[in-house]
Amino acid sequence: xxxxxxxxxxxxxxxxxxxxxxxxxxxxxxxxxxxxxxxxxxxxxxxxxxxxxxxxxxxxxxxxxxxxxxxxxxxxxxxxxxxxxxxxxxxxxxxxxxxxxxxxxxxxxx
Amino acid sequence: xxxxxxxxxxxxxxxxxxxxxxxxxxxxxxxxxxxxxxxxxxxxxxxxxxxxxxxxxxxxxxxxxxxxxxxxxxxxxxxxxxxxxxxxxxxxxxxxxxxxxxxxxxxxxx
Numbered sequence: 001x002x003x004x005x006x007x008x009x010x011x012x013x014x015x016x017x018x019x020x021x022x023x024x025x026x027x028x029x030x031x032x033x034x035x036x037x038x039x040x041x042x043x044x045x046x047x048x049x050x051x052x053x054x055x056x057x058x059x060x061x062x063x064x065x066x067x068x069x070x071x072x073x074x075x076x077x078x079x080x081x082x083x084x085x086x087x088x089x090x091x092x093x094x095x096x097x098x099x100x101x102x103x104x105x106x107x108x109x110x
Numbered sequence: 111x112x113x114x115x116x117x118x119x120x121x122x123x124x125x126x127x128x129x130x131x132x133x134x135x136x137x138x139x140x141x142x143x144x145x146x147x148x149x150x151x152x153x154x155x156x157x158x159x160x161x162x163x164x165x166x167x168x169x170x171x172x173x174x175x176x177x178x179x180x181x182x183x184x185x186x187x188x189x190x191x192x193x194x195x196x197x198x199x200x201x202x203x204x205x206x207x208x209x210x211x212x213x214x215x216x217x218x219x220x
Contacts, residue, residue, distance in 0.1 A: 033207060042198065042212040043153075048205065058207060090153060092208075097141045099208055103152040 002027045006091050006102035013081055014110050021076045021105050023091030031094040032074040033058065034066065036087040037104075043090065049074055081109040116199050116211035123219050128186040130214045132199030137180060139201040143208070144173065144184045147196045156184070156197075186216075194218045 004025045013019055025032065033048035035058075045058030049068040063085055065077040074093075078085060086109045091102040116132040134142065143158040159166045159173045159182070166173045172185040186193055196213040203209045 031206060035208075035210075040212060043208070043210040045205075045207045048207055050206075056205070058205070094206070097202065098155065098158070100155075101145075101153040 002100070004091055004093050004100050004102040006089075006105050008105060009103065010106050012108045012110065015082055016080050019078050019081060019107075021078075021089060021091075021107070023074045023076065023102060024072050025074075025091075025093040025100070026072065027093060027095060027100070028071065029093035029095050029100075030071065032068070033092050033094070033099075034064070034074070034076045035090045035092065036060065037090065038087050046076070046089075081107075083109050085109050114199055114201055114209050114211040116197075116214050118212060119215050119217070121217045121219065122189050124189060124191060126189055128184075128189045128193065128216055128218075130184045130186075130197050130199075130216065132182040132184075132211055134180050134182065134199070134201045134209075136201055136203070136209070137177070141202055142173075142175065142182050143198075143200040144171075144182075145198040145200060145210075147198065147213070149195070153198070189216075189218050191218045191220060 007022045030051045034046040035043040037043045044060045047066040049055045089105045092099045113135045122128045140161050144156040145153045146156045170187045174183045196215050198213045199211040200208040
């Protein structure tokens with residue numbers, strides 16, 4: 001089954017403790033991206049990757065890092081999480097003009 | 111800049127039609143999308159329309175596109191309680207990312 005898989009689905013952490021949210025797709029898509037969703041703000045793109053070893057900043061990249069060492073994986077890294085990064089995060093991969101989204105990761109930073 | 115606007119709330123009675131409206135700014139967008147997010151769930155692509163089309167119908171869903179006014183609408187016929195969700199309008203941005211509206215919360219009353 002074609003899918004985008006994120007882990008974990010839920011995460012509670014404390015300020016400053018590094019964390020990684022994994023994202024994997026099994027569709028061999030070149031383009032992958034991360035979004036965050038906040039009430040009243042909709043979804044905003046954090047980072048995107050056009051292909052392996054190619055990443056670029058989206059609209060809200062501050063406080064995040066990504067890597068794309070292989071086509072299927074695109075982890076989101078928070079080196080020093082802060083409470084304003086409490087949000088719902090979505091990973092997506094794209095083929096042509098259709099984006100496929102993961103189920104989301106709800107992160108709370110205390 | 112690129113922006114997508116939609117009203118935040120819509121309430122209808124079961125069996126009525128729902129119409130969710132959206133305006134966008136980027137006239138060069140080739141595709142426009144409607145995504146559905148049920149409570150606690152991820153994003154589901156409902157339908158999309160290519161910019162050279164005026165209308166697209168898919169079962170109970172009708173998408174209307176007015177390119178001159180940069181206006182997109184989603185009509186749901188015979189709205190059911192299972193249609194209660196947040197509906198996001200989106201266009202493709204210059205970086206290949208999706209530019210989302212803030213979402214319209216549809217409430218369906220029995």
